[in-house]
Amino acid sequence: MSSTQLSFPPRFVWGAATASYQIEGAWNEGEKGESIWDRFSHTPGKVRDGDTGDIACDHYHRFAEDVNLMRDMGIKAYRFSVSWPRVIPNGSGPVNWVGLDFYDRLVDSLLVAGIEPYATLYHWDLPQELQDKGGWTNRDVLGYFADYSACMVRRLGDRVKNWMTINEPWVISFLGNRTGEHAPGIKDEKTALQVAHNLMVGHGMAVQAIRADQPNANVGIVFSLSPAEPETNSPADVEAAQRSWERDSGWFLDPILKAHYPAGAWKERGNLVPDVKPGDLALTSQKLDFVGVNYYFRTLVNAKGTVDKIPGSEYTEMGWEVNAPSLRGLLNRMHKEYKLPPVFITENGAAFKDEVSADGQVRDPRRLNYIKDHLTQVHEAINDGVDVRGYFVWSLMDNFEWAHGFSKRFGVTHVDYKTLKRTVKDSGKWYSRVIKANAIVSDAPTAAAR
Numbered sequence: 001m002s003s004t005q006l007s008f009p010p011r012f013v014w015g016a017a018t019a020s021y022q023i024e025g026a027w028n029e030g031e032k033g034e035s036i037w038d039r040f041s042h043t044p045g046k047v048r049d050g051d052t053g054d055i056a057c058d059h060y061h062r063f064a065e066d067v068n069l070m071r072d073m074g075i076k077a078y079r080f081s082v083s084w085p086r087v088i089p090n091g092s093g094p095v096n097w098v099g100l101d102f103y104d105r106l107v108d109s110l111l112v113a114g115i116e117p118y119a120t121l122y123h124w125d126l127p128q129e130l131q132d133k134g135g136w137t138n139r140d141v142l143g144y145f146a147d148y149s150a151c152m153v154r155r156l157g158d159r160v161k162n163w164m165t166i167n168e169p170w171v172i173s174f175l176g177n178r179t180g181e182h183a184p185g186i187k188d189e190k191t192a193l194q195v196a197h198n199l200m201v202g203h204g205m206a207v208q209a210i211r212a213d214q215p216n217a218n219v220g221i222v223f224s225l226s227p228a229e230p231e232t233n234s235p236a237d238v239e240a241a242q243r244s245w246e247r248d249s250g251w252f253l254d255p256i257l258k259a260h261y262p263a264g265a266w267k268e269r270g271n272l273v274p275d276v277k278p279g280d281l282a283l284t285s286q287k288l289d290f291v292g293v294n295y296y297f298r299t300l301v302n303a304k305g306t307v308d309k310i311p312g313s314e315y316t317e318m319g320w321e322v323n324a325p326s327l328r329g330l331l332n333r334m335h336k337e338y339k340l341p342p343v344f345i346t347e348n349g350a351a352f353k354d355e356v357s358a359d360g361q362v363r364d365p366r367r368l369n370y371i372k373d374h375l376t377q378v379h380e381a382i383n384d385g386v387d388v389r390g391y392f393v394w395s396l397m398d399n400f401e402w403a404h405g406f407s408k409r410f411g412v413t414h415v416d417y418k419t420l421k422r423t424v425k426d427s428g429k430w431y432s433r434v435i436k437a438n439a440i441v442s443d444a445p446t447a448a449a450r
């Protein structure tokens with residue numbers, strides 16, 4: 001890119017995101033209960049190299065350092081998640097004040113540093129005790145989730161104005177319950193579809209619980225979206241892409257934003273469809289203040305299925321195709337097909353192999369370019385008329401990448417897992433300059449930024 005700057009709207013929110021299990025560690029400290037990810041990662045063979053989140057980035061003990069790091073980077077907003085079993089160890093019942101105090105201190109230090117907190121209530125670490133009772137297939141869990149949400153908002157709602165209920169219902173349902181790659185490791189499609197439905201109902205109940213306590217809170221949900229695009233314009237490829245979109249994206253967007261399931265995918269799923277109780281779709285479609293979009297890659301589809309390796313495309317360490325224009329296409333599609341509230345890009349980023357050079361720097365030009373290209377498409381989408389209010393890079397720092405353990409690094413800050421030292425990568429330094437300029441700036445570092 002030349003030195004021409006692409007400016008963002010004046011109040012555009014520049015943030016970074018993380019999640020509790022991926023960074024906190026302290027898995028059994030402060031009277032925290034066991035989560036399904038504790039159980040899963042402690043089960044041999046579930047996570048690459050036997051990695052666990054027992055220590056992770058040790059953020060539980062180092063949060064003050066991490067807040068200072070963000071402040072020094074100029075980050076304006078921090079999206080973190082709350083570990084439900086840290087706050088309510090058994091999922092329902094007594095509150096653990098030690099756990100609640102941790103988030104209280106985190107929020108206070110963010111505010112002192114001038115960083116706006118954006119809290120996610122569920123980023124996958126379900127209390128194990130609730131999984132033992134059937135997890136998200138048990139309708140009681142939906143009520144417990146609403147109670148836990150209310151508990152968090154009662155404690156932090158005077159300072160936290162932005163709440164996200166569920167992070168990525170697709171991943172929770174399908175990787176956790178259909179392929180079993182994620183906790184709780186179930187491999188059953190019907191269960192997965194019931195979990196998907198119940199998550200959306202639980203989301204709606206949580207929205208109501210949050211608003212009952214804090215009517216002025218901004219409440220949203222976060223979707224992982226990998227837009228299905230046809231490989232060619234042939235009617236067969238176009239139809240296959242539409243089917244794929246409905247099965248994966250529409251399945252979640254429609255109940256939340258239109259109060260019904262996509263008819264085609266519903267029919268296609270036959271007797272696998274979930275049990276939908278009267279009133280459920282009114283709950284799933286609670287009015288929202290925003291939706292979060294997590295975008296990493298598109299899905300290219302032809303009449304035979306998904307195209308795995310696309311000739312000429314770049315791939316990240318996750319094996320995900322790099323395709324920034326699809327983000328713009330996705331945002332426009334959502335804008336056109338739904339009555340869309342404001343949008344935040346709640347996650348976007350890439351895993352690449354990074355090394356700390358002899359001079360102590362981490363040069364990660366591919367990640368920098370990835371973020372720059374995607375921000376450019378967000379900028380285009382805003383020009384197209386999509387109301388995008390902010391961008392949260394995934395991730396503030398390298399962390400536990402679920403079944404991949406620590407083998408995939410997504411951070412704009414490098415974490416040495418032996419010493420736990422944080423080193424801001426080139427991409428992070430560049431991101432700081434973007435934030436300061438409120439514009440996409442050239443990636444040639446200035447002397448001051450070196």
Ligand code: IFM
Nearest residue numbers: 019168294347394401410
């Ligand atoms: O690390 C995850 C995150 O927890 C949820 N969204 C995708 C990221 C990268 O896989």
